[in-house]
Amino acid sequence: MAFQAPVLRPQSFATATTSGVRPLMSTFLTASPWRKLERISPLPIRQFQNSSLVSRPYSSLTPFGLNRFRQLSKVSPISRIQRRLLFGGPSYNLLAQKEKTANNNPNSANAQATFYQALLQANMPAIIIERYRSGHFATNAVTDSIYLKATQSMGGDVAAGSLAGQNQNVNTEQLQAIGQAVAARNSHGGQIGLAAKQGGTGAKESPLYVVVEESLGSAVFRWVKFLFWFGFLTYMSLILVAILVETTGVLKNIKGPQNNEAQPQQQNVRFSDVHGCDEAKDDLQELVEFLQNPERFSSLGGKLPKGVLLVGPPGTGKTLLARAVAGEAGVPFFYMSGSEFDEVYVGVGAKRVRELFSQARTKSPAIIFIDELDAIGAKRNERDAAYVKQTLNQLLTELDGFSQTEGVIIIGATNYPQLLDKALTRPGRFDRKVVVDLPDVRGRIDILRHHMKDVQVSTDVDLAVLARGTPGFSGAELENLVNQAAIKASRDHKNKVGPRDFDWAKDKIMMGAEARSRVIQDKDKLSTAYHEAGHALVAYFTQSSMPLYKITIVPRGMALGITHFLPEMDTVSRNYTEYLTDIDVSMGGRAAEELIYGADKVTSGISADIQNATNTAFNLVTRFGYSKKLGNVDLSSNYDRLSSETKQEIEAEVRRLVEEGRVRATTILTEKRHELEVLTKALIEYETLTKEEMERVLKGEKLDKLESTPSAPLMLPESLQAAPGLSNTQHPPGPGSTTGSGEAADGA
Numbered sequence: 001m002a003f004q005a006p007v008l009r010p011q012s013f014a015t016a017t018t019s020g021v022r023p024l025m026s027t028f029l030t031a032s033p034w035r036k037l038e039r040i041s042p043l044p045i046r047q048f049q050n051s052s053l054v055s056r057p058y059s060s061l062t063p064f065g066l067n068r069f070r071q072l073s074k075v076s077p078i079s080r081i082q083r084r085l086l087f088g089g090p091s092y093n094l095l096a097q098k099e100k101t102a103n104n105n106p107n108s109a110n111a112q113a114t115f116y117q118a119l120l121q122a123n124m125p126a127i128i129i130e131r132y133r134s135g136h137f138a139t140n141a142v143t144d145s146i147y148l149k150a151t152q153s154m155g156g157d158v159a160a161g162s163l164a165g166q167n168q169n170v171n172t173e174q175l176q177a178i179g180q181a182v183a184a185r186n187s188h189g190g191q192i193g194l195a196a197k198q199g200g201t202g203a204k205e206s207p208l209y210v211v212v213e214e215s216l217g218s219a220v221f222r223w224v225k226f227l228f229w230f231g232f233l234t235y236m237s238l239i240l241v242a243i244l245v246e247t248t249g250v251l252k253n254i255k256g257p258q259n260n261e262a263q264p265q266q267q268n269v270r271f272s273d274v275h276g277c278d279e280a281k282d283d284l285q286e287l288v289e290f291l292q293n294p295e296r297f298s299s300l301g302g303k304l305p306k307g308v309l310l311v312g313p314p315g316t317g318k319t320l321l322a323r324a325v326a327g328e329a330g331v332p333f334f335y336m337s338g339s340e341f342d343e344v345y346v347g348v349g350a351k352r353v354r355e356l357f358s359q360a361r362t363k364s365p366a367i368i369f370i371d372e373l374d375a376i377g378a379k380r381n382e383r384d385a386a387y388v389k390q391t392l393n394q395l396l397t398e399l400d401g402f403s404q405t406e407g408v409i410i411i412g413a414t415n416y417p418q419l420l421d422k423a424l425t426r427p428g429r430f431d432r433k434v435v436v437d438l439p440d441v442r443g444r445i446d447i448l449r450h451h452m453k454d455v456q457v458s459t460d461v462d463l464a465v466l467a468r469g470t471p472g473f474s475g476a477e478l479e480n481l482v483n484q485a486a487i488k489a490s491r492d493h494k495n496k497v498g499p500r501d502f503d504w505a506k507d508k509i510m511m512g513a514e515a516r517s518r519v520i521q522d523k524d525k526l527s528t529a530y531h532e533a534g535h536a537l538v539a540y541f542t543q544s545s546m547p548l549y550k551i552t553i554v555p556r557g558m559a560l561g562i563t564h565f566l567p568e569m570d571t572v573s574r575n576y577t578e579y580l581t582d583i584d585v586s587m588g589g590r591a592a593e594e595l596i597y598g599a600d601k602v603t604s605g606i607s608a609d610i611q612n613a614t615n616t617a618f619n620l621v622t623r624f625g626y627s628k629k630l631g632n633v634d635l636s637s638n639y640d641r642l643s644s645e646t647k648q649e650i651e652a653e654v655r656r657l658v659e660e661g662r663v664r665a666t667t668i669l670t671e672k673r674h675e676l677e678v679l680t681k682a683l684i685e686y687e688t689l690t691k692e693e694m695e696r697v698l699k700g701e702k703l704d705k706l707e708s709t710p711s712a713p714l715m716l717p718e719s720l721q722a723a724p725g726l727s728n729t730q731h732p733p734g735p736g737s738t739t740g741s742g743e744a745a746d747g748a
Contacts, residue, residue, distance in 0.1 A: 106136060116143055265335065273320070276317070290409070306430075307430035310412065312415070312438075325367060334360050338377070342388065349390065367408075367409050367410075374419045410430075438473070439474070461499050507564075512556040516555075528561040532589070536563050539588070544581045553684075582616050
């Protein structure tokens, strides 16, 4: 059935709800479209008892139950809550105000037109049509035009009503807006149903106030939008601050490279202060003569090298030699390290090279010394950064850019000449190499004498003995040796530095500091004594062995004990027999432990010895050609490219050499079993023995040095307690033993 359109006389829409608006719109819709609207609308369709808009009961909830109405007391217009639509348009309160003005002035066509225009902007044409057709409000050409627009927006024939147009133009959100902005009341001043229920009359003297609560979706969207813009602005602010800080840092560092410029220095070092490298001093003497009298060389057509490269291990005096050249010639000395040229900014290295040579030319004759030349002169490759190539290219250009008459000589120093670029070491640049090697015995004597000039040294200190006991020491290490000995003597409140102080300093440098505070069990101490005694006896009873220097079972560094050897003179080459002896001595510790405790009780302390023996045997086979099976072939250079069969043969030869060394060491210690026990007992008592003291102990003599008494009685295996020359002092069992019996030794 179709609904009968009632007579509507709305005069106030200020408090109308959505549930009150939908029945209103149903009055000018046909029944069929309304049933279709029922299927798509979220609002329930009710049967209203009253056909008048003002007499219908209203629901207190919106279609989604999110908003509710409550009675408010009268407040001033300033305190009213103003809420606007999400995407613009008139606010709900503004619609209510215009509707109130239009109702108060029903005969004013302008007031009606203003209200109609606001409704049209809010996309509420249904209200315009209903109000216009009521006939209670004045009209003019403007209201007629707005009415036609509203009719067109509703789909033409409003009476018939197009469900599609109605659904598209009056959606749920708009109906909510209508219910919040428009309230129906009796045109004759009748009683308003909702107003009466909530205590308001809806009249001018007693208006109803509606609080429009924001929906959950709108609130979430508003907060998301706020957080997005807040995060975006914060991110942009941080970027601007970072750019500002970085720019400020760059501006501050613009003057930084000037502080690293090389300044000319006058050197007081002379050749007399340089010792242990006489050959290098002779080569550099030519540079001194050239700087003092360049005309002498140029008049005869001779040319001195533009650059001199000092090559040698660290601490041999390369920098001191360069300073001595400048001091002897009396010319300015410009010093820079290779790592001082390049920085994080591209082009700084090349700029400093240009400035360095420019300053040297202004102070000509002068010497430029670049230490650690390999830092900027290393071989170039395609993967190098651009600034690295720029620095090296600028250095190469400067070396070719000045002539011999300018009197500028560049001296470079490096520990790795093989890393330098070939363009840097070609003739015309760094074309002369001066090798500054480790000092020999005579050089070490001169260096020690030079550093002892300001030290109170005892008269019983023999420089020759001290120099012979420091092979391989550089000049810097010898200086450290003298300094350490002086500190030790001062700590012991001595008036002069004696031989024992130098021995202590030498042992500390060569073997590491003593760790006497380390807790060592008696069984570990005894096994260490057997181990070190095995090394010492194999070396002592083998003629081709390096002379024994000292034996100690005091932990030093990472080692529990050390047997140290020193050559009588500097050696430059060794033979096959001497290398085999090294393998025998390395296996002496294992042979001693195996002889005493058995093969299954050998400790892990032999790992370093096995490594040394294996390396020596590997070099004999692959580098020195001492293998009869493989022949005189260099197998170490291309070991990775060898066939698997060849590698197996190499491993077999290495294993054979190491095993033969173990057998020879075991044979010597088996024959010298008594000496092994005597020396082990002496190491337990004294902890440290020199070669001379070891010889006295083996002869049965008593040492005058202070004994180191064990903290507990030591137990020796029963089978060894009755050995000749041994006391009845018992020693603890070997590692892993529980009874202290000598069955393992007998089985070995």
